[in-house]
Amino acid sequence: MRYIKLPSENFGKFFKSLGEWGTLYAPVKKGDIYSFQEVHDPAEIALDYTRTMLPPKKFFFRPKEAILRLKNGRWEEEIEAEPTVLFGLHSCDIHGLKILDKVYLNEPADPYYKSRREKTLIIGISCMPDEYCFCKSLGTHFAMEGFDLFLHELPDGWLVRIGSVRGHEMAWENSELFEEVTDEDLANFKEFEEKRAKAFQKELPQEGLADMLDLAYNSPVWKKYAEVCLACGNCNMVCPTCRCYEVCDSWMDAYSSVRERRYDSCFMENHGLVAGGHNFRPTRLDRFRHRYYCKSYFDPTAGYNCVGCGRCDEFCPAKIEHVKVLEEVRGSLQ
Amino acid sequence: MSENPYQTYDARILEVKDLTSREKLFTLRFLDPEVEAKFDFKPGQFVIVDIRGFGEFPISICSSPTRKGYFQLCIRKVGRMTKFVHKMNEGDVVGIRGPYGNGFPMEKMEGSNLILVAGGLGMAPLRSVLWYAIDTGKYENVWLLYGTKAYEDILFRDEIIHLLKHGEAMNCSVKLAYEVESPSCIYLEQGFSDRVCKGVVTDLFRGEEFDVNNTYALICGPPVMYKFVIRELLDRKLSPGRIYMTLERRMRCGVGKCGHCVVGTSVSMKYICQDGPVFTYWDALSTRGLI
Numbered sequence: 255m256r257y258i259k260l261p262s263e264n265f266g267k268f269f270k271s272l273g274e275w276g277t278l279y280a281p282v283k284k285g286d287i288y289s290f291q292e293v294h295d296p297a298e299i300a301l302d303y304t305r306t307m308l309p310p311k312k313f314f315f316r317p318k319e320a321i322l323r324l325k326n327g328r329w330e331e332e333i334e335a336e337p338t339v340l341f342g343l344h345s346c347d348i349h350g351l352k353i354l355d356k357v358y359l360n361e362p363a364d365p366y367y368k369s370r371r372e373k374t375l376i377i378g379i380s381c382m383p384d385e386y387c388f389c390k391s392l393g394t395h396f397a398m399e400g401f402d403l404f405l406h407e408l409p410d411g412w413l414v415r416i417g418s419v420r421g422h423e424m425a426w427e428n429s430e431l432f433e434e435v436t437d438e439d440l441a442n443f444k445e446f447e448e449k450r451a452k453a454f455q456k457e458l459p460q461e462g463l464a465d466m467l468d469l470a471y472n473s474p475v476w477k478k479y480a481e482v483c484l485a486c487g488n489c490n491m492v493c494p495t496c497r498c499y500e501v502c503d504s505w506m507d508a509y510s511s512v513r514e515r516r517y518d519s520c521f522m523e524n525h526g527l528v529a530g531g532h533n534f535r536p537t538r539l540d541r542f543r544h545r546y547y548c549k550s551y552f553d554p555t556a557g558y559n560c561v562g563c564g565r566c567d568e569f570c571p572a573k574i575e576h577v578k579v580l581e582e583v584r585g586s587l588q
Numbered sequence: 589m590s591e592n593p594y595q596t597y598d599a600r601i602l603e604v605k606d607l608t609s610r611e612k613l614f615t616l617r618f619l620d621p622e623v624e625a626k627f628d629f630k631p632g633q634f635v636i637v638d639i640r641g642f643g644e645f646p647i648s649i650c651s652s653p654t655r656k657g658y659f660q661l662c663i664r665k666v667g668r669m670t671k672f673v674h675k676m677n678e679g680d681v682v683g684i685r686g687p688y689g690n691g692f693p694m695e696k697m698e699g700s701n702l703i704l705v706a707g708g709l710g711m712a713p714l715r716s717v718l719w720y721a722i723d724t725g726k727y728e729n730v731w732l733l734y735g736t737k738a739y740e741d742i743l744f745r746d747e748i749i750h751l752l753k754h755g756e757a758m759n760c761s762v763k764l765a766y767e768v769e770s771p772s773c774i775y776l777e778q779g780f781s782d783r784v785c786k787g788v789v790t791d792l793f794r795g796e797e798f799d800v801n802n803t804y805a806l807i808c809g810p811p812v813m814y815k816f817v818i819r820e821l822l823d824r825k826l827s828p829g830r831i832y833m834t835l836e837r838r839m840r841c842g843v844g845k846c847g848h849c850v851v852g853t854s855v856s857m858k859y860i861c862q863d864g865p866v867f868t869y870w871d872a873l874s875t876r877g878l879i
Contacts, residue, residue, distance in 0.1 A: 321594055324640050329683070331592045362593035362843050464854035471853065471876060498847030501840050503643045511641035513594075518847070525848065528838050529645070530666045532811060534851075534877065544877075550854040 256422070257435045261411040264431040269296040269341070271428050275375055276337030279313070281306055290340065299342065304384045305565055309494035310340055310347050311354055314370045317491075317517050321366060321501075324511040335369035342379045346387075346563040348401050349394035350494025351376070356556045357497055375420060378404035380446065386564025388456040388577050394561040395454075408442045458562065458577045459584075464552045466584045471543075473586040479579050480542040482572050487519030489545065489566035495559050498525070520545050546579060593843050596638040596683030597623045602658060604678055607743050611664045611709070612674055613650070616684065617657065629653050630691030631716035632834050632866045636842050637661065637673070638683030645669045646839040648865070649687065650712040652719035662712040662743060688842040689865045692717055692832055697804045698726045705817050706734045707789050707809025711743040713834050714808050722758045728802065730760040735789025735809070738768035739776070752780050763792040789813065793820045800826045807833040814879045818869055828869035835865045835878065851877040 260268055272278050273294070280299040282291040288303040290310060308317075322329040343351075351371075358367035378401040389395040397404060402421035406413040413435060416422055425432060470476075490496040500518040505511045518525065521542070526535035535541050549560040560576070567575050603615040618624040629635075634648040651660035665674045676682070694717070702721055704714045711734060721727045732751070736742050742764070751762045764784045766773050777784045785791060789809070805821050807814060814833060821831055837849035837860040849860035856875045858864065872878045 327640065329595055329638075329640065331595065357845060360844065362591075364845055365592050467854040468876070497845070499840070499845070500848075501644065501846070503641050505641055515846075520847070526838070528836050529664070529670070534811075534837065547853040548850065548857065551852070551857045552854065 256416040256425075258414045258416070258425060258432040259408070259411055259435050259439055260405065260414050260432055265412070266296050268428060268431050269299075271431075272339045272341060272375075272377070272424075275424065276339045276373070278339045278341060280341040293341075301342065301379065302382075303342070304381070305344070305386075305563055305568065307492055307565070307569060309350055309492065309563070309565065310343055311350065311494055311497070313338060313340060313374065314351070314367050315354065315358065315497055315499075316366075318514060319366065319516075320512045320514050322513040324513070326509070329513070331365070333366055333369050335366075335373045338370070338374040339377065340374055341377045343376055343401070344381045344563070345378060345397040346389040346394045346561040347494050348376065348378055348397040349389075349557075349561045350563065352400050353495045353556055353559060353561070354497055356553070375424070376401045380404075380406040380450070382450060383454045384564070385455050386567045387454060387562060388458050388564065389562035390451065390454045391456075391458045391460060392558055392560065392562040394557070395450075406443055407446060408439055411439075413439055413443045456564075456577055458580060463580070463584070464550060466587060467547065467550050467580065470583045470587050473583050475579065475582045475586045476543045476546075477539055478582075479574055480537075480539040483521075483538065483542050483574060484572050485521045485538050485541065486571060487521040488569050488571065490519035490521065491517055492565040492569045493549075494561060494563055494565070495549070520548065546576075546583075549576070550580065594685070594841070596636070596644075596685045598681050599684045601676060601678055601680050601682065604676070607662065607745070608741050610666075610741075611662055611743060613744075614661045614663060614673070614676075615651075615658050616661065616682070617659075618684070619681070624657075627659070627687075629659070629687035631694060631720045632691035632713055633687035633689045634713075634839075634842075634865065635659075635661070635684050635686030635688065636839070637663075638685065639669060639672055640683055642672055643669050644683075644840070646688075646842060646861075648713040648716075648834070650715045652716050652723055654720055654723035662709070662715075664709055686842060688839075688861055690863070692806060692834070692866050694720060699802075700727060701729045701798055701803040702727050702731070703798065703803060703805045703821075704730065704732045705789060705805060705807045705809070705813075706732065707813040707817075708736060708741070709743070710808030710810070710813070710834075711736075712808075714806060715744060715747075717806055718760070722760055725759075728759070730758075731796070731798075732760065732762045733765075733789055733792040734762065735765045735792070735813070736767075738766060739770045739772040742766075749776075752776075752783060765789050765792050788816075790816050790820050793824075798824070798826075800824060800830075803830065805831045807831065811836075811879065814872075822869075828873060831869040832866055833869070833872070833879065835860055835867060837861070837865075851875060853877070 279290045280293045281288045281303040283300040288306045358364040401417045404415040498518040499515040501515045527533045598619040599616040605613040638644045650662040706714045721730045765787045839849045839861045840846040844859045844862040852875045
């Protein structure tokens with residue numbers, strides 16, 4: 255890793271230069287909600303944001319998109335990917351993209367996801383946890399890869415980690431804006447990280463988690479929360495790693511049709527439905543438990559399917575807390 | 589060929605045959621000779637049928653890969669899409685992509701006995717195995733135990749009756765169980781008293797002995813059937829690793845992306861479309877929700 259420093263006074267110029275690499279998106283505050291929006295001016299962005307409602311997956315795997323268009327009896331593919339710069343991703347979201355990569359870039363790769371992923375630059379930014387964050391206990395609070403540049407806040411600027419060749423190019427072209435890192439900067443970086451590590455209020459103990467949950471398959475805790483859950487699927491929509499989709503064909507006119515896919519939710523009753531009306535997850539309990547198992551699945555190559563971003567907690571209308579559910583389920587074993 | 593895994597290829601319907609009042613057999617062939625030449629599959633694999641402008645659905649291939657130049661799909665009319673397909677005729681064109689899934693390990697099972705246990709529509713994927721085994725002649729003995737509702741519901745009735753009569757010569761013995769009595773069934777039962785009976789598919793195991801060290805069981809049927817059939821097989825001390833079953837889920841993409849066929853818990857998650865649809869009973873023991 256190469257480390258350089260971006261002094262505060264050069265931030266504006268650096269930010270403007272990012273626009274030359276592609277359409278620039280960054281977190282913006284609208285009402286009480288943060289979201290990734292197209293920006294042109296550094297004054298528009300909320301650098302100290304907590305989390306956006308929709309995670310950055312929306313740039314690669316769209317909430318609704320046309321994948322094929324029927325013209326003259328043949329499907330024509332519709333791949334639109336423009337050079338994009340995503341500025342200000344938190345570490346958990348970078349890990350979230352890695353989990354999506356595992357699925358969507360795995361052969362055969364999803365061409366829509368892949369082309370957007372290849373044309374997008376990722377600039378990470380350091381953050382302070384709030385009451386919903388539990389990324390530290392999942393090891394996703396710090397990103398070692400998956401970004402081009404990562405900015406860490408210093409009292410007088412930013413410590414920049416360069417994570418890719420394109421990241422090097424971006425720094426190279428603006429080399430007059432950067433400085434060498436001093437011992438003082440390193441001390442500040444260390445201090446910030448230590449302060450941040452202490453700021454986490456929520457923890458998800460990992461020891462034997464996957465097995466404990468599996469053993470507690472019939473725990474009454476699942477039932478208790480399934481009764482509270484509204485089955486609205488909000489948690490699926492805002493989750494940076496949820497990626498189920500449904501496909502639907504619609505006619506545009508008598509000769510042309512479009513095949514669209516859109517986010518799907520495992521809380522919907524028809525998610526486990528098969529031909530003839532048999533449902534493999536007929537009750538809300540089945541569906542509730544399925545989501546928790548899917549998020550807690552541990553893949554040796556990519557870790558858990560949950561990155562601890564806290565979105566499902568913050569945006570749950572029934573105020574169900576992910577960590578609390580898992581801890582209670584685990585506790586019910588004793 | 590396109591690199592887009594969601595692109596489908598034109599296939600012409602060569603023949604449509606009524607199997608029962610609900611099922612039709614479609615014989616298809618790709619229009620593009622290059623696609624046709626590349627298309628190869630294993631028994632137990634499935635394709636996704638694309639009715640352009642209406643949608644897609646997964647369906648298992650019911651013909652054997654030993655018979656070149658065409659492939660067959662047995663489609664039951666159950667929903668909007670399949671109803672539409674049932675209205676199609678010879679010469680019509682549909683889109684096809686695939687084949688997908690792992691299929692049955694036919695090479696691994698060579699030289700062994702095969703017990704095919706089919707319930708209702710489960711006959712369709714197992715027919716591919718049946719004809720593969722008969723055509724290649726690489727298997728010791730093949731038993732087909734087929735449970736059906738009524739005489740009118742017997743899929744591939746001509747073939748089944750042909751095998752009842754002449755199966756022995758092909759090392760293939762067929763047994764049939766029906767639930768609803770009818771003159772035709774009674775007639776069959778009189779002709780093949782040792783092989784046709786009223787009851788469910790597990791009744792066909794009665795009196796059946798097999799060498800557990802040299803036998804594989806392959807099961808396909810409605811969800812409720814697996815538990816009972818597996819119990820019969822385990823009672824006879826057949827190893828769970830020798831019990832293969834092919835499963836159904838609502839697969840949208842077929843390539844492990846859309847998430848509809850994901851099953852399991854925090855310790856073991858599987859995509860039916862990529863890790864399956866063929867699983868052993870060991871897999872079912874280690875992955876909750878598989879069956």
